[in-house]
Amino acid sequence: MRRTILAAALLAFLPASVAWAEMPDEAKSMFEAKSVADRNTALSTLEAAAAKDPASAYAAGAGEFFTALELLAGGLHRHGFESPRSFMLPLMRLPVPDNPHPQPLTYEEFRAILVAFRNRLEKSAVTLGSVPKDADIGMIVDLTHVGIDLNEDGKLAPDESITAIMASLSRGSVEPSDAAPSLTFRFDRADGFWLQGYAEFLMAQADFWLAHDFRNAFDGSFHMLFPRAKLPLQDTLVPLDGGMSGNMFASEWRFADFISLVHLVNWPVVEPERRQAARRHLLEMIRLSREDWKSILAETDNDREWLPGPQQKGVNPLTGLEVGEEQVQAWLATLTVAEDLLEGRALLPHFRITGKGINMKRFFDEPKPFDLVLSITGPGIAPYLESGKILTSDDFDQIQREFGGAGFLTFALWFN
Structure with a gap:
């Protein structure tokens, strides 16, 4: 279950149009394209229309998001990447096909791949952010028809569809012979906030790496x-x-x-401004998640929801879960806790230190060399320790209990 949600979280790229209105032809062409060239032509047309048409802007932002993932996947494939399939390396979970003739890779080239990925995500976030908050958006899309070019052959094959990629992340491999089942959603304005938030989340990860x-x-x-x-x-x-x-x-x-x-x-630390930017991206993700849930809770329809509210009854076909009022309120409380940590209003506890906690705002804004082992054992985070309001295990346990048997992580990866 968690792998399925993580796959959706990392790889869903979403659409747009004015609700109940005709989907722009270019959006149809982009989401159903069978080649990178056709997809990019449609995306360019949508980008050109974005300033005057919220539907085109929404679709363009979605296209820019999934082409960011394609830039990352293509760069990895070019050099013979083989996924470790580990939750510990979230940016490295893309199911990139084998490359029998990989090109040599240098440290500088790997950084360039991350920079290109991060910059395209930023473009997506800006485009999605240009869509008015009250835009009436609605687009029905089958994710078996939407894909990214994982092997740089210029084609968008069935085994490169979003549905196939999500399935491969659950199984651990891509099976070209698999017949991916239809997975159709009607994406609305709330889903745009959701996708923009995930762009910010991935930018934070990339900027943290690039800061060092x-x-x-x-x-x-x-x-x-x-x-x-x-x-x-x-x-x-x-x-x-x-x-x-x-x-x-x-x-x-x-x-x-x-x-x-x-x-x-x-x-x-070689680019301190990137570590500072990582915190801002996370704060923006929190803001967008609040906007997302504000929009979801105001919805009165129940039409193939990507992320339903408590009033939109029925099991979600992707997760097999229903969303209740308890989970929503617990999630909003989680956002407040996360924001307090990132703003330094609350301190993160350390298992071997009493009376002081870690100021995460200073961790990002006053960057020092990052040593993972010494951060876990204590010396690496000593410069950021201070007295104040320290979160306790009870604070975390109270939130965790509201998510029931599926667990906090499952809902968190879905909710954003």
């Missing part, structure tokens, strides 16, 4: 992700067959390299 010099981690462990891309330790540490099938923790050599990665996350 992680060359040592790249040189010392990234051959587990790119086993044939001529990284410095490939000849020494990668098995001759280059095999990386299965979960990261099912392979001894991959697990060893993951330990190396954890050890090598001792990253100097």
Whole structure:
């Protein structure tokens, strides 16, 4: 279940049009295109019309979001990326097909891939943000018809559809022979806030990486992700067959390299403004989530909802869950807690420190070298400790209980 929600969270890219009005022809063409060239032509037309037409802006923002994912997937495929299928590396979960002839990869080229991905996400967020809050949006889209080019062949094949990609993230592999079931939703204005929020969330992740010099981690462990891309330790540490099938923790050599990665996350800050920007992206995500739920709770219809409110009864076909008033109120409370942490009004507890907590605003705005292990054990976060209101386990437990058996993480990845 959690893998399915994470797949949706990372890979859903959503549409637009004026409710009950005809979907723009260009939007139809974009969402049903069978080639990258046709898709990009339609997207360019929508972008040109975006300033005067909210429906075109909404569709263009959605197209820009999924082409951001395509930029990331294409860059990874080009260099023979093999997914670790680990929740610990969320940006690295795209089910990129095998590339028998990968190009060599350098640290600078990997940073460039992240920059291109992040900048296209920003373009999407700006475009979606230009849609008026009260725009009457409604578009019916079958996600089996919407896809991204995972292998850079210029085609949008059935096994590259959103539905197939979500299924592959649940299974762990793409099966071209699979007949993906229809998964149709009617996306409305609320879903635009949702998608924009996810663009901000992914930008925060990318900016955090780019804020630091992680060359040592790249040189010392990234051959587990790119086993044939001529990284410095490939000849020494990668098995001759280059095999990386299965979960990261099912392979001894991959697990060893993951330990190396954890050890090598001792990253100097090289672009402090990006770490500061990461906090702003997260705050904007929180704002957009509030806008999303304000819009959802005002809806009076119940038509193939991507994210339904408590008043829109029925099990969601993607998650198999219904949303109740308890979950919505708990989620809004969670947003307040997260905002308080990011603004420094509340402090994050550390398991071995009493009387003081971590000021997360200062963690982002006063960046120092990031050492993962020392942050976990304590010394790495010592500069950010201070007295004040510290969140307790009871605060977290109270929120957790409201989400019931499906669990907080499942709802959080869906709710954004």
